[in-house]
Amino acid sequence: MTLRAAVTLAVLGLSATALAEDPRQLVKLPAPAEETLRQEMRDNLVALNEIITLTVAGKVKEAGVVAEKKLGTSTMGQHRTKPLEARPGPHMPPAMHEVGRQGHQAATAFAGVAATGDREKALALLPTLNAACISCHLAFRVR
Ligand code: HEC
Structure with missing residues (x-):
């Protein structure tokens, strides 16, 4: 076996192991729902940055x-x-849907505090905006 073939095999073996050990639950969405979800996600990322920047x-x-x-x-x-x-929501397992709900609720709670104009309190709540993003991403994948 050439060195190159050996390296290729080793790399393939490693990535197969990594996939087998991915602890996230695979949630199969219909292709259009996956597209909607991922578009919404990219918008989420932009929104998060806008909120942090403004705060x-x-x-x-x-x-x-x-x-x-x-x-x-x-x-x-x-x-x-x-x-x-x-529509992504109806195809999500209940636990995933619930994390999504918590994320929306955290944003609304932040909005309530931010509406008072209290910068210190708003700053303290910034990390809560990211909490659901992290929980969901660590627990679920769609591919
Ligand atoms: C209820 C679950 C859930 C929540 C909450 C969530 N995400 Fe996601 N996100 C996902 C899933 C599932 C994927 C796709 C992962 C994969 O490719 O398998 C994803 C993918 C993404 C992507 C990649 C998009 C692409 O084009 O592939 C970005 C960026 C992202 N999320 C940002 C965010 C941000 C920012 C938040 C919080 C404001 C957030 N997400 C909250 C489930 C969630």
């Missing part, structure tokens, strides 16, 4: 408005008008 800059009330509008409970059911196969 750090002292524009706390604006940060709260963005948090509610883009991540808060008012966004729940945002895909309701799409065909069922393009």
